[in-house]
Amino acid sequence: MLCWRPRNMTSSTKVVLLACGSFNPVTNMHLRMFEIARDALNKTGRYQVTGGIMSPVSDGYKKKDLVSAKHRCAMLKAALKSSDWIKMDTWESDQSSWSPTAKVLRHHRQQTEAQFGHKPSPSKRRKKHLNTENTDYHGSEEANDLANTLEAVTVSDLPQNQVPLVEVEGDPAPCVKLLCGADLLESFAVPGLWQEEDIDYIVGQHGLVVITRSGSDPHKFIYESDVLTKYQENIYIVTEWIYNDISSTKVRRALRRGDSVKYVVQDTVIDYIRQHQLFGVPDNTT
Ligand SMILES: Nc1ncnc2c1ncn2[C@@H]1O[C@H](COP(=O)(O)OP(=O)(O)OP(=O)(O)O)[C@@H](O)[C@H]1O
Ligand SMILES: NC(=O)c1ccc[n+]([C@@H]2O[C@H](COP(=O)(O)O)[C@@H](O)[C@H]2O)c1
Numbered sequence: 001m002l003c004w005r006p007r008n009m010t011s012s013t014k015v016v017l018l019a020c021g022s023f024n025p026v027t028n029m030h031l032r033m034f035e036i037a038r039d040a041l042n043k044t045g046r047y048q049v050t051g052g053i054m055s056p057v058s059d060g061y062k063k064k065d066l067v068s069a070k071h072r073c074a075m076l077k078a079a080l081k082s083s084d085w086i087k088m089d090t091w092e093s094d095q096s097s098w099s100p101t102a103k104v105l106r107h108h109r110q111q112t113e114a115q116f117g118h119k120p121s122p123s124k125r126r127k128k129h130l131n132t133e134n135t136d137y138h139g140s141e142e143a144n145d146l147a148n149t150l151e152a153v154t155v156s157d158l159p160q161n162q163v164p165l166v167e168v169e170g171d172p173a174p175c176v177k178l179l180c181g182a183d184l185l186e187s188f189a190v191p192g193l194w195q196e197e198d199i200d201y202i203v204g205q206h207g208l209v210v211i212t213r214s215g216s217d218p219h220k221f222i223y224e225s226d227v228l229t230k231y232q233e234n235i236y237i238v239t240e241w242i243y244n245d246i247s248s249t250k251v252r253r254a255l256r257r258g259d260s261v262k263y264v265v266q267d268t269v270i271d272y273i274r275q276h277q278l279f280g281v282p283d284n285t286t
């Protein structure tokens with residue numbers, strides 16, 4: 001089961017969309033992904049998107065040309081002034097080492113559940129160990145305690161279907177789903193890039209919302225993958241008909257060459273890039 005919800009609940013499932021990425025720099029397409037996904041999910045009548053989170057990768061990712069998290073977060077903060085529902089979260093970028101996406105999702109699931117004040121049932125609270133027969137291992141009264149306990153447990157430590165879920169007392173917490181482009185989905189097949197148990201956890205326990213991207217065929221990719229086919233009801237593919245192949249790589253290239261990136265990234269981001277002379281942007285002030 002992807003998301004715990006009371007059996008008698010007939011209303012739509014609340015969803016928080018989480019996008020992990022370098023955002024080096026954040027482009028209008030990163031922001032558009034959220035709008036496209038929210039429209040598509042809300043229109044199904046089965047989901048209600050209640051929030052969006054952008055989580056920039058930490059400096060420990062060490063990808064070529066990655067500017068510091070300080071700058072990437074500042075640009076993201078500036079860009080998000082134009083949105084009233086997408087927020088940046090710096091938990092991941094504050095880490096000194098790179099965090100696998102499964103770990104970031106798990107962190108946000110715990111945060112979301114804690115925000116909703118979910119409490120463990122008294123019977124479950126007494127069970128300190130995680131490896132119970134219950135698939136609905138219940139969360140903590142004191143959110144921090146739970147976070148600390150679980151922090152020590154990697155996703156792969158938890159047997160399948162024994163991922164900590166929280167019993168609902170009142171409103172159910174939204175499900176946290178990974179929002180990504182089709183290229184990220186297809187990177188699951190790159191040997192050694194993703195742990196199998198992480199893919200299982202991400203798709204099996206959270207779910208994906210995938211935005212189509214030029215050069216990708218997510219339906220075919222799912223068909224060719226046994227694990228993705230197994231969980232295909234947890235993968236929601238959204239076709240972006242207003243086709244736009246913006247990428248941070250192209251933005252960095254244009255900036256390096258002194259070309260305009262206006263209307264491709266937010267003006268506030270352009271101002272920040274010029275002010276801090278990032279991405280090799282030529283200094284026009286001298
Ligand atoms: N044009 C796009 N269409 C669909 N998804 C996109 C697009 N641009 C970025 N994404 C998605 O945004 C997320 C963050 O990606 P990332 O920060 O790597 O951006 P990027 O533009 O691909 O950057 P880079 O060129 O540096 O790899 C990923 O899930 C990626 O698939
Ligand atoms: N094994 C993993 O969890 C894994 C592998 C590759 C990329 N990612 C994430 O995907 C996002 C996009 O990465 P790229 O910018 O390299 O395409 C980043 O947030 C990165 O942390 C996660």
Ligand SMILES: [Zn+2]
Nearest residue numbers: 022183247248
């Ligand atoms: Zn990318």
